[in-house]
Amino acid sequence: MPAMHARLGALAAALALTAALSTAASAQKKYDTGASDTEIKIGNIMPYSGPASAYGVIGKTEEAFFRKINAEGGINGRKINFISYDDAYSPPKTVEQARKLVESDEVLLIFNSLGTPPNSAIQKYMNSKKVPQLFVATGATKWNDPKEFPWTMGWQPNYQSEAQIYAKYMLKNHPDAKIAVLYQNDDYGKDYLKGFKDGLGAKGSSMIVIEESYEVSEPTIDSHIVKMKSTDADVFFNITTPKFAAQAI
Structure with a gap:
């Protein structure tokens, strides 16, 4: 994926997430872990190092976009706390970072994490925890399986x-x-x-x-x-x- 396409894809995904969160935030006052009246905590895992580090620009672009949203007042007054970790495109490291985001940082969801092998490594875990694995940054066919993995949603073209x-x-x-x-x-x-x-x-x-x-x-x-x-x-x-x-x- 060329750098420009990566940036555009990252922005599109971030825009889609922002719209979805805005609707959800205005619809109810009862929140899951990772959301409150003042904050929406979003996790992310990217290969900032390692053999796929060129894709790290996606995470940096999303971080910049969410900073812009926060500077403009957030989503219905809620600021986005975007927590992004490096997994070096290594599935065992992805598992470690996902557990940290879910169990320690207590994020609302993991958003647009990159790579087919990394996302495959955490799919069962995310679904067992019932924490959304949302808009995964990979076009593998396996993400379209709502019956077995209802908490996983794909993003990229197949x-x-x-x-x-x-x-x-x-x-x-x-x-x-x-x-x-x-x-x-x-x-x-x-x-x-x-x-x-x-x-x-x-x-x-x-x-x-x-x-x-x-x-x-x-x-x-x-x-x-x-x-x-x-x-x-x-x-x-x-x-x-x-x-x-x-x-x-």
């Missing part, structure tokens, strides 16, 4: 739908393409790859000449690029997060 759009473009404009795919070896990468293959349909098996996966713990993807370059691929489909996208380019 990864599989996005990938199918690319696939349709390939079929229309490059029907004879030989495609090399690089993808992140987690729910994010696999979800996106599935959508791409679904979009290509029966032609996918002949069009994709190599699939390479990488781990976010790898310092470089050079070896994967070399391997893909050794094929006769003429199209590169790059399913990566910012650090590895930059390396691939």
Whole structure:
């Protein structure tokens, strides 16, 4: 996600949350943990460090937006207390930070935390605690499961739908393409790859000449690029997060 798109997405999510909280705050006087007549306490978890740190701009943008809301009087007189922690895009650390936000900081909800693996790690916990895991910053298909996880709500466009759009473009404009795919070896990468293959349909098996996966713990993807370059691929489909996208380019 380019930095500008990240900022716009963060602002849109923050605006949507502000509107929802404003309606709720004016509708009732009985509050859950994390809300009062003077404050709405919102938790957030972002990769300010680690392999996905480029996405940290989203948390900084949301923090700035909520400061603006507070400077203008808050939401029906309530100031937003935005508490954002770093998980370095590491699921075990995400669990630690979620527990801190829920059990120590006692937030009303966790808002727009980033990443498919990190959010997957805390989904069952958040639902067991009945604390909203709201507008998660990932487009995985798994967030649309209100029956099993009613306290989790997605935000971004569906990864599989996005990938199918690319696939349709390939079929229309490059029907004879030989495609090399690089993808992140987690729910994010696999979800996106599935959508791409679904979009290509029966032609996918002949069009994709190599699939390479990488781990976010790898310092470089050079070896994967070399391997893909050794094929006769003429199209590169790059399913990566910012650090590895930059390396691939």
